[in-house]
Amino acid sequence: MIWEKMVGHRDQMRRFGRMLERNKLPSTFLFVGPEGIGKRLFAEGLAEFLLCPNRDLANLAPCGRCPSCQQVQSLNHPDLLIVQKPDDKNVLPIELFVGDREHRSQTGMCREIRVKPKEGSRKFAIIDDADYLNTESANVLLKTLEEPPPGAVIVLIGTSPQRQLPTILSRSQLVPFSPLTSNELWELLKRDSEFESTAPLEELAKAAAGSIKVAKLLSDPKVYDFRSVWLEQLGTCDPGQNDFAAEIVKFSGAGNKEGAEKRETLYFIADQGLIFYRQLLNRLTGNQVEGDENLMNAVNSAAESWSQSPAKIAHAIERLTDFQSHIEMNANAQNAVEPLLVDLRRIATGRDLLVLRI
Ligand SMILES: [Zn+2]
Structure with missing residues (x-):
């Protein structure tokens, strides 16, 4: 059944x-x-x-x-x-x-x-x-x-x-339909005899924010590690250090991924950014923060150095959503990632965006 x-x-x-x-x-x-x-x-x-x-x-x-x-x-x-x-x-x-x-x-x-x-x-x-x-x-x-x-x-x-x-x-x-709770997702992953992951299942279930699709993506150690570095970058409130935009572009095209697969990876990266900012907003407004250890660490570190009003986080969320729509419409990754990181930096430092550049 x-x-x-x-x-x-x-x-x-x-x-x-x-x-x-x-x-x-x-x-x-x-x-x-x-x-x-x-x-x-x-x-x-x-x-x-x-x-x-x-x-x-x-x-x-x-x-x-x-x-x-x-x-x-x-x-x-x-x-x-x-x-x-x-x-x-x-x-x-x-x-x-x-x-x-x-x-x-x-x-x-x-x-x-x-x-x-x-x-x-x-x-x-x-x-x-x-x-x-x-x-x-x-x-x-x-x-x-x-x-x-x-x-x-x-x-x-x-x-x-x-x-x-x-x-x-x-x-x-x-x-x-609501996202699965991390316990429900953990239950599903445990049941799936074909599911393999080097990361502990419980942490993976928390990191996947209720999505079996994300859990499957994160079961690839390369994806899991890339997400950790991306969250670390976001946690500094200065994403884009060490030419990270180029790293994102390289990662999204790794293994000669093209078209739909490449878009899916970029969409996933932006989604992780969205989850991060939503949790940061929770943290700064005194609400409960949920996630795995990597996400929690990034959120805590950003909360300590966040100098703007929590309301500015809405701009980051809007900017990432905007990025996702452009990626879906086949925007060139190289041209879209760098301006995204520049804008996320500007938002964190309090300089408002003059235009949303894509
Ligand atoms: Zn029947």
Whole structure:
């Protein structure tokens, strides 16, 4: 059973339980929350449950053994449709929804979902990477969301409501997911017999801030060590020493990484910066600070030398978020990293940014 692999998200389970009990299941959901916390696994589990002919409604459990359950587990159930961003694309292309130009409206998710279910009583569609729906794809999807076939369930998966188009937001039932706690993540990592890490699992779980995806990245000692140095730099309130911008660029392209993989590494580095500044803000405003030892040390050291108002930290957070959006739009790493570090230094020293340079 897919849900057996999941840890956490009990509130969301209860919410679905209540909707099903009342027999009031909306057709479209938008799952939001950080990457790598199990939203997709939750959606697949929901598909397994709703498509299983032997499901146990009281316990919200599919049987896990029938042909339908097995087909969902191997993601080849004829009534389960999955749309996700191809690795080489920056958007969810329109072709995935309505077919290519030569076969418009003859293939694609919007057509498939209207075809009578082959085995069960409904179709179930998962639209992963919904942050990357562009206007063109969203427009063709709207009709399906407005008039879904009877019983069909569509789950869009994104990271935050702010990243969704208003037309999608207004037609979906929002289901927020929280990051896993470090204990939940630790539990997951312990269970995974294939997961290996040189860093102690408990520290790794804390460092990954509730994301299994980040935990997997950090299980590579090179990534773990690079993060430690990056946090040390941020902890000095003077990031960029020893030509660290060049180090970041080199690290993001290590092993000849290109395109999507390179962007992902830069995104991760910026994310670690975001986590650092959020925790620094917590520390300076007397709130609880959470994280592994490396993060705590960096935050404590920055808190001692931080000479500005804590409100300035919002500028650093905004600057890093801005950097992430530019990286997603394929900005050249060399051109984006150096100005980022210069600006983070300026923020820490109290010189306001005149322009946000990219
Ligand atoms: Zn079953």
